[in-house]
Amino acid sequence: MELFNKIRQTIEQSYPDLKGINIDFQPTPENQTGDFGFPCFVYAKVLKTSPVNIASKLASLSYPDIIEETKTAGPYLNFSLDRNVFATELVSEILSQKELFGSGGEGKGKRVLLEHTSINPNASPHIGRSRNGLIGDTLARLFRFEGYDVNVHYYVNDMGKQIGLLVMQAEDKKDLRFHEVLDLYVEANQRAKDDPDFEAKGFDLLMRMEHGDPEVTKAFGDMVNICLNGQLEVLGRLGLTYDTFDRESTFLHDARMDEAMEVFNKQGALFTDEHGRKVLDLQKLGYCSEEGRYIVLKRANGSTMYMYRDIAYTLEKIERGGDMNLIVLGEDHKMYFEQMETIIRSLGKTPPVAVHYSYILLKEGKMSTRQGNVVLLADFLDEAVQHARAKVEVQWPDMPEDERGEIARIIGIGAVRFAILSVRPNRNVIFDWETALSFTGDSGPxxxxxxxxxxxxxxxHGSEPETLKSPLTLTHDAEWGLVFRLAAVPQDISSSLKLKNPGILATTALDIARRFSVFYNECPVLSAENEKIRDSRIAICVAARQALMNLLGLLGINAPERM
RNA sequence: GCGCCAAUAGCUCAGUUGGAUAGAGCAACUGCCUUCUAAGCAGUAGGUCGCAGGUUCGAGUCCUGCUUGGCGCGCCA
Structure with a gap:
């Protein structure tokens, strides 16, 4: 905030020794007078005197006009603002910035490549899989909001053992539908476990695919398309979109890998083990840990492992260039990605930056496809929308059915996105239906x-102001509580991006909504005591809605006109 | 066994660089709809911030150890 910089300047002019020391501005607690302040402990260290002494000295400096009063509370220095002036400046800023309010524009002219979701094409995704996409999608929205040119990539794992098994399991099925794939997938895995021949046949199929067998390639391709399209439809309901789809199979025979293998060889990191596999010793490339030291790149039959193709793909992403190269990965891929980083560095390149997140757990325990205790994303969405529809029907009995349906959809999706995004990525989300479908309290709805x-x-009211016609007049604490909170939005958005934590957006939006509710209950707008106060409140409403809409937009949540 | 991550109210979670009395929601209890949508508001109750040490003027936040949970550890992706 401009104001905070001015305060800093004022202090540094009188005390040059304090230059460059970060001040921790914070709102004053309820029992203290003032709007915000900061503690003087850090200053005390530099100036070698007591913080109480410093606070009182700093209190007597002359600050910008907008500050009405300074007051000390022991080692704390608090400032009281001219609320009307502050509110007028802030609200008119929000009204003019509109959908850009909160953006620092730091990403102008910069490019970001962001890979997320990239789930295996097999069955309908469960809610755990959606966390990757939701975090990735929100980061993409954040980067775009800050002015970055973002390209979202989806890596389609269109080959591998699981596709081979699926193809075999579906052999005599005609017109396979996506919703049938889950059962097939479970069956195929069970069969592979019980019958080594079945699994071996799968690997054989994989090898034929790699060697370009047209029949196998077509079978794989058909299966992948059924799965991918089905998955994208579900993910699309959540609002997830992608710019570029990269297929793993296109990185099978890659000139970059011939070069890379040569580099590994020269560094003495590549060897053939007793089973005839091509193995990489990462320790030779500077990998410190003993666990995960060895990695198999090629099977004895010559077919390649996932890592082999992913190295080629990662090199491809790096070559596409950009100021940032990001990937969202589950915590199960932490070690894998450390290995990847080592490999990419050994090739003289800068690896992407990974954003890791923890699993979604059920209250009863872990989700397991095999044991059947999974919550499918599609079911969760259906349930949430259904739940919302029931409420909308009570609220708006005369509304046309399709309009009600659309409102229910927006609310249901909003609830789902909010429930998952509001938890810090590095913490497990504990999923239970009751909390997830609760549309009261801390929720998207x-x-x-x-x-x-x-x-x-x-x-x-019939109209809304495009700009402020006259200065605001605040008469109530609830107005101020809301307005002052809005001032911190740009900082919150910037933190959310820097820490790659969408949860901060959720917290900010909730906080503003709560303050609006207080304001709504205590400050009548349309029937305010006079026109001046009414117009002020209208302006505050418009500003608050703008901030909320911008935050919801970043979270990928819409807000209906009625609900 | 080893490595990474987490632990805050009965439950689900905030607590952004260490700062003033640790905050919400759900569940429980009390009030508030002839007044801009009660999916709301006001209030009561609920905490040795997993345990034990340490660093600091000051620790939920940093360090060490332990406990519990999540994740991972060579022909899955």
């Missing part, structure tokens, strides 16, 4: 509801 209430006020 609660935020949407605030937007709806604002929309309703503005609808009844």
């Amino acid at each position: 609660y935020i949407q509801y605030s937007c709806t209430r604002i929309a309703s006020i503005l609808r009844k």
